Amino acid sequence: MVVLSAARWVRSRLTDRFWRVQEVLKYARHFRGRKNRCYKLAVRSVRRAFVKSTRARREKKRFLRALWITRIEAASLEHGLKYPAFISNLFKSQVELNRKVIADLAIYEPKTFKSLAALAQRRRQEGFLAALGDGKEPEGIFSRIVRRY
Amino acid sequence: VAKTSLTSPPWPEVKLPDPVEEAKFHAEVVQKVNKMIAAGQYGRLFAVVHFASKQWKITSEDLIMMDNVLEAECGDRIRLEKVLLVGADDFTLIGRPLLGKDLVRVEATVIEKTESWPKINMRFWKRHKYQKKKIIVHPQTVLRINTIDIFPCLS
Secondary structure (H helix, E strand, C coil): CCCCCCCCCCCCCCHHHHHHHHHHHHCCCCHHHHHHHCCCHHHHHHHHHHHHHHHHHHHHHHHHHHHHHHHHHHHHHHHHCCCCHHHHHHHHHHCCCHHHHHHHHHHHHHHHHHHHHHHHHHHHHHHHHHCCCCCCCCCCCCCCCCCCC | CCCCCCCCCCCCCCCCCHHHHHCCCCCCCCHHHHHHHCCCCCCEEEEEEEECCCCEECCCCCCEEEECCCCCCCCEEEEEECEEEEEECCCCCCCCCCCCCCCCEEEEEEEEEEEEECCEEEEECCCCCCCEEEEEEEEEEEEEEEEEECCCCCC
């Protein structure tokens, strides 16, 4: 006779409980205390560790950018320029290097960084001169021609 | 006219050097650098290259790994355009923003195309019975920078 469904009095038993537990414990082996051995404690710690790592992956970008900015600020102060002046003048002279690369240059290529600082300083002075204008006095209020239409 | 706090600007007055003399000085410097490049008097060159939406500071014989797929087979030679900066010990060539293709040549070879280690994305709200776990594996490519060449065509 053909039996299509299993008999109802056969119960299935879990046979790979060990490996399911090891899947979680393998991520907890370097933890401190009983949470690296006991499954119940480990499950909670491993879950928190995963959540923290996902959040940290997003915050790592912010943290690294702040680090680069601090380094560039320190290096540009050595050459007598403040960070906002340095970065804004570099961008105005159409040099599009990002902060990571400028920080690396400041560490490993000091001469190149000095030339970049000199470039920014020169652009800054040209900007000041352009802002001053011609140096003439503005036209008088009463001598201005007002057209009424 | 009396001098007030606003007669002179708050920044110290600076005089720029004479433009004619400056142009002469610039031409001299450019010629010197051209001669140096033509004579080959530079040691190791480094370059800043924009590639895969990131900027890299590279020298010859170094490895680069990027988190995406390149449409080139393993062992293909690739030329990296979009060079932002090239430098040696005595001179640097800064591009505004890019340097010309007839000035610099950066060659690289594709070495490896693998997948990253399985990164785990997990979200969990306590006391709300909400948790999601996702394993992300994204492709990576490894390039080795073979050479960086510069040619003496400055003007």
